[in-house]
Amino acid sequence: MLKLIEQPRYSCALGAQQSVIAIKRAVPILHSGPGCGDKINRLLGQGEGYAGGNTVPCTNASESEIVFGGEQKLGNVIEGAFKVIDADLYAVLTGCTSDIIGDDIGQVTSAYQEQDRPIVYVETGGFKSNNYVSHETVVKAIIDQYVDKFKKGTDKIKGLVNVFATVPYQDPFWNGNLEEIKRILEGIGLRVNILFGAESGGINEWQSIPQAEYNVVINAWAGLGIAQHLEEKYKTPYIHFPYLPIGGEETTKFLRQVAEVTGIDRSYTEAFIKKEEEKFYMHIERMADFILEFRYGLPRRFYTILDASYGIGLSKYLLNELGILPAKQFIIDDTPEEFQEAIQEQFNKISSLRSAKVSFNTDAGAIQEEIRKDDHKHRALIVGSAWERDLATEIGGDLLILSVPVAYRLVLNCGYAGYNGGLRVIEDIYGKVLDTYR
């Protein structure tokens, strides 16, 4: 039976073009129809960056490529890209049409790989997966086809870790989150390959991936495959923290887990945690009277319409540190079934006092309908996307836009992870709440 999915909150597999764009001086080369890249950029992208958006080279494959094959045109576009775009890494990504007709992009690209050009290829035809999954596929391809060849060595560097957290651009706050994660991991004495965004060392960092002592996966499920691949390939063990740590409690828990597994100096770690917690809770203490005493209405229940990593992390934070009670939580990332039980378990023990209801649903239209039907006796906070704006108005609730499409906010280095991110969450929620106060 046909099923309509209204308002999916992710893109097709080709969305992984944004993961390439998130690497400094890397550029995707699309072998897809005209418009695919642009559509993804409109949903996920905010700003073209170095060579994203309309700068991305594309074969604009249409009738003649589909009828007669597009390999030759791909070759031309790759040649052209090498000539006109100054990049450290090129990633050939396919769209649906190429994968359907079966163009051999491996054969086309390997010719350049044989000349030691920094180029990789991945089949990301839209029907293969969503972009949470294809992010893994693309990163694995870069590791296998580029990193392995250009690696600086395989000897482990003491204290070096690779971090795989949220999916760049699919998480609108990816850059700020990665900056904070790098800051706190360095804070406890580690060296960090953060790999994406402003704080990364670009392609140099990628070349030292095999030398890391550990891979750190901060995600409910997306990215685990990368760590498992690296474990097989370079015998690098991995640490899995199954959600985004937000605020004092969870960030400390995360750092302690990393410190324990990596065996770094415990007292150094604890000194950093102490300093960070002191700062964090000074602010919590400072605003506690506002939370307790503001008379003109604060949200008292929350819904999250988020991916699993954010859904868990944010729910724990809103309940345990801000005292907002969970209504129902919705996970919209099309979580593979094998991971759902563990995620469910996180919601079962969301605090020491209660559990929260969660459902896995990719149909955000149906989710909105469910929320709309609830009894809205108390003011609610919705943490979702820009598409929840009308719903929030309708139920007299507040909205924190956190998931794509963000549309009504501009995100630069704002992040919600870690100690600093926790404080930003508070500012952003209550700033909007106060804005409704007349």
Add this chain to the structure above:
Amino acid sequence: MNPLGYEVDYIVPFSTVAQLEHISEAAATIQICSTLGTYIGAALEQVYGVPEIKSPPAYGIAGTDRWMREIGRVLNRQGEIEEVIAKEHERVLPKLEEYRNKLQGKTAYLTAGAAHGHALIALLQELGMTVQGAAIFHHDPIYDNGDVVSDALAHAVNTYGDVPNYNVCNKQAYELVNILNKVRPDIMIARHGGMTMWGAKLGIPTLLIGDEQLSFGYQGVLNYAERILESLDNKEFVINLAKHSTMPYTKWWLEQDPFSFLRSDLDVKTY
């Protein structure tokens, strides 16, 4: 009041001068805060003969009954008022019983001004809770009309029993912290800002009643019970805050008698 055929003019905030021109012609004056409402109520009665409803404001079932009957008496509508009372009892009492079962034996500490503080003491006891003490900002049981009928504290004590640790203080946070630390109630209820922090920092669920209308009348008892249950349930925030917050008061002070700075050699009684 509308079903009885009366129109209500809410004065003085938000009134127009034109409205105020007619207040001397009203059938009665009802005040909902003895601290702030009795002055004009008394003046209207003394100067223009507008009768003032003198019973304490309608908080709690017994309090609301008394207030309703006083209105019935002053307006000479006893029969209709009794009907309303009976109907409301039928509606509210079964629900109240459910809340009472849930709240039975829970302890509360209260800080508020005199008028609302007295009302809340009555209300909490009505709900089956134990009031472990109260810090009331001023002591004015009888107001401008000088009538003992208006004594809300006497109403609370006579109807529901005595309140231990009843303390009249001019919003002294240092005393409050000391007391809360010793009393450790299940919930602290505050009527005014600036005090809730001290309950929360000690890990005690704390409720600020910003809207005094919430608990007014028969439905108010139910509203209030619901709000208290919600506050008792929402512990995560205060547990976390207690774990991580600082305390500016010295350990020495917290071990002292909360009233040790009161000059008992003067005209002050401590207990």
